[in-house]
Amino acid sequence: MSLTLDSGQALKFPILVGDIGGTNARFAILIDAFADPKTFPVAQTADYATLDDAIQACVLDKTSLQPKSAVLAVAGPIDGNEIDLTNCPWVVRPRAMLETLGLDEIIVLNDFEAQALAVSSLPETSRRKIGGGTPHEGASRVVVGPGTGLGVAGLVRARKMWIPVAGEGGHIDLGPRTERDRAIWPHLKTIEGRVSAEQVLCGRGLVNLYEAICRADGIEPVRVDPAEITEAAMTPGDPQSAEAVQLFSTYLGRVAGDLALIFMARGGVYIAGGIFQRLLPMVKPEALRQAFEDKAPHAALLQGIPLYVITEPLAALTGLATFARSPRFFGIETTGRRWTVSA
The missing domain is CATH 3.30.420.40 (ATPase, nucleotide binding domain)
Incomplete structure (x- = not known):
């Protein structure tokens, strides 16, 4: 061979x-x-x-x-x-x-x-746009996807070819921004004292986030897996599950905005993976978009970059x-x- x-x-x-x-x-x-x-x-x-x-x-x-x-x-x-x-x-x-x-x-x-590779030729019917922005033909693109872990890859155009750029972008630091974040963060499970994006933005990360919210509120967590949290978030009476889903979306928007800046992704940022497809009917698109654009001093730059959710399961x-x-x-x-x- x-x-x-x-x-x-x-x-x-x-x-x-x-x-x-x-x-x-x-x-x-x-x-x-x-x-x-x-x-x-x-x-x-x-x-x-x-x-x-x-x-x-x-x-x-x-x-x-x-x-x-x-x-x-x-x-x-x-x-x-x-x-x-x-x-x-x-x-x-x-x-x-x-x-x-x-x-x-x-x-x-x-x-x-x-x-x-998929976002090099993804049709309009296989994606949902979140907010404004106009894609630039041939410009860099980024895909980020919560799943078992948090995957990240870029896609750049050079010499008439699309070139995927893979890495371990899911392991970047994720820090608190708001007072509510600062109440939740001490209760998140860490890796050697560090909260990476993947510690929150994946299946087990949703559980980690839910448990931290419960402990910040002084109550004992009762949900044990992502599907249970997602189901509970759709029904009245479980504000911690509902908040976990909304904050998951907000934090994903923040990370997506960071990646847009890193790659200057004027071709668009794409959210992939089945987890967010299932959460999409429950999240507030305007909050996701706001978190994506909240990148002072470059908010105007982010406003021009499109954000998509990939809806094609394969x-x-x-x-x-x-x-x-x-x-x-x-x-x-x-x-x-x-x-x-x-x-």
């Missing part, structure tokens, strides 16, 4: 694309460059011992199609032939997968690179499929991230 370094080389169809998160794994097969991806039911990572088992049971056992290539996006750093997922016990072993799954080649990307798969069809249109470095079977 040898590593192929040419990022512009065409992939062989059919192509398996997979978005592997900490909780869920989503798969589709791209038959050719013109067909829509054939999707499969979402797999729960906890239900399978390995990624290979999940692909076999959820994809290969469900179709007569045999993929020749795979493009996988994983929630974790890609730093060798064994890739540990950040919030899941799976270990991705691409060289072994070539043999066990009968593939000719595999490309492994960061999960938020896939989200960034956006990452769409992004991977877009890349798989025409890799040459994207500036993705595949050195150390592409495995092939030698001819």
Whole structure:
């Protein structure tokens, strides 16, 4: 086996694309460059011992199609032939997968690179605009998504290519701004004394925020998971759950505004992930937008940058499929991230 370094080389169809998160794994097969991806039911990572088992049971056992290539996006750093997922016990072993799954080649990307690829061509019908702002054609874009963790990626345009820029932006500091924040912050669970954005803006972060609100109010928390908090927020009688949802939105708006400044994202900031899609009917869009723009001395700059919520549930798969069809249109470095079977 040898590593192929040419990022512009065409992939062989059919192509398996997979978005592997900490909780869920989503798969589709791209038959050719013109067909829509054939999707499969979402797999729960906890239900399978390995990624290979999940692909076999959820994809290969469900179709007569045999993929020749795979493009996988994983929630974790890609730093060798064994890739540990950040919030899941799976270990991705691409060289072994070539043999066990009968593939000719595999490309492994960061999960938020896939989200960034998606916003390169996301249609109006797959996003909801929050507030004003006008996107600039070809300008930088940012995607941020609360899920099992908090993912962040940028997308920049250069040399007629879109270039995704992945990192660990979810681990930036998140600090208090208001008196209410300052009452809540001492009760938040920290990492070595630090409150990162991911400590609040993800599934477990919503629980962390809810528990801190309860303790700031002098009451014992009774909700134990994000779904329970979300459901309670929709009914009268639980102001702590309702406040947790609203503050989650406000803090996400603040972080999104920070990222807009970092990337000068005049092409727009995109909020991805299923968690915020579920919260969207409950949050106040004007409060989200206000938090996004509240960046003195650059409030006027933020007012001109559009903010979107991605409403397409399989956006990452769409992004991977877009890349798989025409890799040459994207500036993705595949050195150390592409495995092939030698001819």
